[in-house]
Amino acid sequence: MDARSRILFVDxxxxxxxxxxxxxxxxxxxxxxxxxxxxxxLEELRSGGVDVLISDVTMPGTDGVELLTVxxxxxxxxxxxxxxxxxxxxLIMRAVPVAHRFLDKPVGIxxxxxIIEDALTLRELLADPNIRTxxxxxxxLPSLPRTFADLTRVLDDPNHNLDQVVxxxxxxxxxxxxxxxxxxxxxxxxxxxxxxxxDAVRHIGTGLLRDLVLVAGVLRxxxxxxxxxNVSMRVEVAHAIEVASGARxxxxxxxxxxxxxxxxxxxxxxLLFAAELPDLWAPMVDRARAEGVPLHEVERQQxxxxxxxxxxxxxxxxxxxxxxVTAVVDHHTALERSHDGVDASLAVHLADRLSGLGRxxxxxxEDMLAAFGVADRVxxxxxxxxxxxxx
Ligand SMILES: [Fe+2]
Ligand SMILES: [Fe+2]
Numbered sequence: 001m002d003a004r005s006r007i008l009f010v011d012x013x014x015x016x017x018x019x020x021x022x023x024x025x026x027x028x029x030x031x032x033x034x035x036x037x038x039x040x041x042l043e044e045l046r047s048g049g050v051d052v053l054i055s056d057v058t059m060p061g062t063d064g065v066e067l068l069t070v071x072x073x074x075x076x077x078x079x080x081x082x083x084x085x086x087x088x089x090x091l092i093m094r095a096v097p098v099a100h101r102f103l104d105k106p107v108g109i110x111x112x113x114x115i116i117e118d119a120l121t122l123r124e125l126l127a128d129p130n131i132r133t134x135x136x137x138x139x140x141l142p143s144l145p146r147t148f149a150d151l152t153r154v155l156d157d158p159n160h161n162l163d164q165v166v167x168x169x170x171x172x173x174x175x176x177x178x179x180x181x182x183x184x185x186x187x188x189x190x191x192x193x194x195x196x197x198x199d200a201v202r203h204i205g206t207g208l209l210r211d212l213v214l215v216a217g218v219l220r221x222x223x224x225x226x227x228x229x230n231v232s233m234r235v236e237v238a239h240a241i242e243v244a245s246g247a248r249x250x251x252x253x254x255x256x257x258x259x260x261x262x263x264x265x266x267x268x269x270x271l272l273f274a275a276e277l278p279d280l281w282a283p284m285v286d287r288a289r290a291e292g293v294p295l296h297e298v299e300r301q302q303x304x305x306x307x308x309x310x311x312x313x314x315x316x317x318x319x320x321x322x323x324x325v326t327a328v329v330d331h332h333t334a335l336e337r338s339h340d341g342v343d344a345s346l347a348v349h350l351a352d353r354l355s356g357l358g359r360x361x362x363x364x365x366e367d368m369l370a371a372f373g374v375a376d377r378v379x380x381x382x383x384x385x386x387x388x389x390x391x
Pocket of ligand 2: 239243266267352
């Protein structure tokens with residue numbers, strides 16, 4: 001039997017299937033299948049073995065959302081992705097429970113390949129029995145932070161205005177305070193003090209604000225008192241900001257925002273799980289320190305999974321973008337994979353190792369930074385941070 005991952009594309013327009021087939025020809029590590037509608041797709045799904053299903057939304061007869069709903073029953077392990085020419089709110093609400101991800105048409109072939117790769121990573125995480133064991137010990141997994149979900153809804157409405165954005169964020173004082181804390185930290189690189197949420201929106205724009213609200217919401221799920229005594233929230237937040245700022249500086253231009261957000265979130269899985277299961281984490285943190293080994297190595301030995309995978313698992317369930325989930329999952333192991341330029345994964349990995357507050361892998365050598373073509377970026381980032389002073 002073919003051991004390659006099987007990817008099934010569904011679209012009623014033969015022209016689109018043809019160009020996908022042509023564009024993806026060189027990705028022969030995957031077993032690519034094409035269906036011209038729901039009927040043919042269901043035949044494939046019923047025969048089993050589909051790993052990723054990517055379907056158009058608007059099709060005659062059974063549409064994409066209905067197809068994904070049936071796919072969830074007949075082939076529950078497949079990752080389900082919807083491709084749509086419109087991001088109409090009502091459609092998305094219908095699809096939220098069944099789709100792992102939405103794509104806006106048209107999607108370039110390289111982006112599509114990366115999205116498939118991300119989906120396969122997430123699929124592996126969702127099926128990992130060790131992750132299931134640790135997750136099973138947590139009585140209720142935290143859900144996607146409310147303010148982030150509300151803000152996403154506001155921003156998805158094309159007629160939204162600044163006032164609505166500000167109001168949603170300010171309704172949550174804890175999140176607002178953390179957003180301002182991050183924006184005003186020396187690593188963020190804002191020259192003057194940002195005093196209000198409105199000021200922040202004007203300064204950083206709604207896209208970055210949305211990501212910061214997500215991060216603030218995640219961090220707020222953890223109270224200092226919930227953590228084992230040997231983990232400090234203050235140090236973790238400072239580390240997250242440092243890695244985010246470094247990753248943004250290191251990443252290639254199109255990946256800077258994802259690198260920043262993933263940098264902020266990269267160790268958040270550790271905080272969330274350590275807060276839920278402090279008795280499990282406290283001895284692992286102690287052991288890592290006593291033996292001078294990275295925490296993730298101790299986790300791997302004792303749990304069979306690391307905080308990187310647990311964080312990625314949670315963010316995957318929340319439906320965060322695939323490049324962010326992948327960067328979180330990869331943050332210790334990015335060098336084991338090949339990268340298309342300096343993407344978010346690679347940038348977060350290098351920034352994590354460069355962080356003075358980190359306690360994971362040793363810092364990368366100057367030669368390694370030069371080999372990735374980022375030595376100048378790292379030097380410029382260090383100069384900027386030094387000039388801004390300590391956070
Ligand atoms: Fe880590
Ligand atoms: Fe880290």
